[in-house]
Amino acid sequence: MTNNQNEGFDFTDPVGTWRMIRDANLDAWAKGMATMVNTEGFSKALGLQLDTMLAATAPMQKTITQSMEAYLAQANLPSRAEVISLAQRMTNIEMRLDDMDAQINEILVAVRALAAAPAPAAPAEPAAEPAAEPAAKSAPRRSRKDATE
Template identity: 50%
Template sequence: MSDGQEKGSKAFDPMETFRGMRDAYLDAMAKTMVEAVNTEAYAQATGAMLEGTLAVTAPFREAMEKSLANTLQQLSLPSRQEVAALAERFTNIEMRLDDMDAKLDRIEAILCGEEEGEPLGEGSEDAAASLAEGAVQSPAAAGGPQARRKAVRRRRMRQRSAGNTRK
C-alpha cells in the first residue's frame, strides 16, 4: 500500500467524524450546564433537595442512634460520642506534650549555647523569662541564633551515635 493510499484511508476514518460531532455536542452542553448551575433557580432546587433529604432521614437517623446507644450501653461498650470525647482529650494531651517539647528544645538550645562557650544573648534571657511564664513561643522568638541550633543538632547526633554504640 502506498503512502498516498495510507493517508487516504486515515482521512476516511468514520469514527473521526463521530468524535468531532460528539465533542461539539459536549462543548455546547458543557456551556449550557455551566450557565444552568450558576442560576438562583439551581441553587434553590439543590437547597430544597438537601433540606428534604435531611428532613426525611432525620427521624430514622435519630432512632438508629438511640437504639445503637442503648445496645452499646447494654454491652458495656463505649458509644461513638464517648470515643470521640476521649480522642479530644488525647489531642489536648498531645498539645501539652508539644508545648513541653518546644520548651525543652529552647532549654536545650540555651544549655548547648553555654556548653559550646557561646555568649548568651539578650534573647536567651527573654527565653528564660517566657519559659518561667509558661508561654509558648517559637524558637526564633526566643532569640536562639542559628549556630545554637546547629550545636543542639550536633549534640543530638552525638547522643544518638552514643546510643547506637551502646546497642
C-alpha cells in the first residue's frame, strides 16, 4: 500500500483529513479567544454583566429565601440560620470539651508524679498533746434544726 500525500493531504484517509481540519480550527479559535479574553475591556464587560445579573436576580432570590423559610417553619424543619447557630454552638462545646480534656490530662500527670514520689518519713513523736484531742472531739455538733426548734 502506498500513501499518496500531497502537501499533508492523504487521499486514502478522509477521517485524518477532517481531524487535521478540526485541530487547525481548534488552535485558531483557542488563540483568538485567548487574545480576546486577556484584555482589560473584556474583563470590565464581563464584570458589568455579572453585576447586572446579580442586581436583577436579587429580588427573586429574596422572595425564594422567604418562601423557603416559611415552608421550613410549616414543616417544622430548621432553617439555614438555625443550623448555622447549632453548628456554632456545637463547635463551642467541642472546644470547651477539648480544653477540659487537656486540663484533666494535666491533673492526671500531676497525680501520677505525686504517686511516684517517695512518701515523707513519719515523725518520731506526736506534735500535739493527746489529752486535748478527745475534749475537742466530744463537743456536740450543732445543726440548723436545733437552732430553729
